Amino acid sequence: MRARSLLPYGMKTTTAAVACFVTSLLTACGGAAAQSNAKAVADALTGEEKLAAEKSPECRLFTPVELAKYAGESLGPGRVAAMGTGCQWLARGDASVLIQVAPARYHEPHKGAPGFRPIPDVGTRGFVEQSMGAWNAGAITGEKTVVVSVSGKGASDATAIALLKETIARRAK
Numbered sequence: 261m262r263a264r265s266l267l268p269y270g271m272k273t274t275t276a277a278v279a280c281f282v283t284s285l286l287t288a289c290g291g292a293a294a295q296s297n298a299k300a301v302a303d304a305l306t307g308e309e310k311l312a313a314e315k316s317p318e319c320r321l322f323t324p325v326e327l328a329k330y331a332g333e334s335l336g337p338g339r340v341a342a343m344g345t346g347c348q349w350l351a352r353g354d355a356s357v358l359i360q361v362a363p364a365r366y367h368e369p370h371k372g373a374p375g376f377r378p379i380p381d382v383g384t385r386g387f388v389e390q391s392m393g394a395w396n397a398g399a400i401t402g403e404k405t406v407v408v409s410v411s412g413k414g415a416s417d418a419t420a421i422a423l424l425k426e427t428i429a430r431r432a433k
Contacts, residue, residue: 312339312340312344313337313338313339313340313347316338316340316347317361317431318338318345318346318347318359318360318361319338319339319340319347321347321359321427321430321431322338322349322357322359322427322430324336324337324338324349327349327357327423329414330357330410330412330414330415330419330420330422330423331349331351331355331356331357331410331411331412331413331414331415331419332355332412332413332414332415333351333352333353333355333412333413333414334351334352335349335350335351335355335356335357336349336350336351336352337349341358341360342358342360342362345360345361345362346358346359346360346361346407347359351412353412354393354411354412355411355412355413355414355415356394356409356410356411356412357408357409357410357411357423358394358407358408358409359406359407359408359423359427360406360407360408360409361404361405361406361431362404362405362407363403363404363405364400364402364403364404364405366405367385367398367399367400367405369385369387369389369398370389370391371387373389373390373391373396374389374390374391375388375389375390375395375417376388376389376390377389377417379397379399379421379424382397382399382421382424382425382428383399383400383401383406383428384399384400384401385399385400386398386399386424387399388417388420388421390417391409393411394409394410394411394415395409395410395411395415395416395417395419395420396408396409396410396420397417397420397421397423397424398424399424399428401428401431401432406424406427406428406431407424408420408423408424408427410423
């Protein structure tokens with residue numbers, strides 16, 4: 261299965277450039293230990309650390325089988341995504357699920373997106389929208405913003421909202 265990224269091309273390039281810069285900076289400042297730390301930073305930024313998914317709180321929230329009902333297709337194992345702030349599960353086709361948790365200051369509903377509407381009964385400033393072939397839903401809960409993205413045969417505004425609610429409930433446990 262070929263991994264796909266939800267990041268636009270320019271963002272992928274920027275992520276790779278940041279990883280290279282951080283790696284070179286840390287390597288230049290401290291020998292073998294710095295090289296090891298630089299590799300860990302680069303792996304975390306690019307999501308390539310194999311064990312990162314096991315350590316990620318977002319990747320531990322759901323199994324691929326549980327998420328398949330939202331996407332409408334079977335999904336592979338979770339992988340660290342969104343520069344370490346989330347987890348993404350991919351299908352063999354175009355389906356995917358992404359869960360991202362970030363500081364609340366990064367909450368950004370895209371009010372001009374197709375299908376945008378507020379969802380006042382979920383967290384603070386809850387919303388649902390359609391973007392890049394996926395349905396996204398998000399809300400602020402406490403000090404964090406939680407955003408989910410669902411694409412595939414089962415994706416809809418209702419499945420994105422249901423996944424957001426379940427994600428928030430599981431994070432609260």
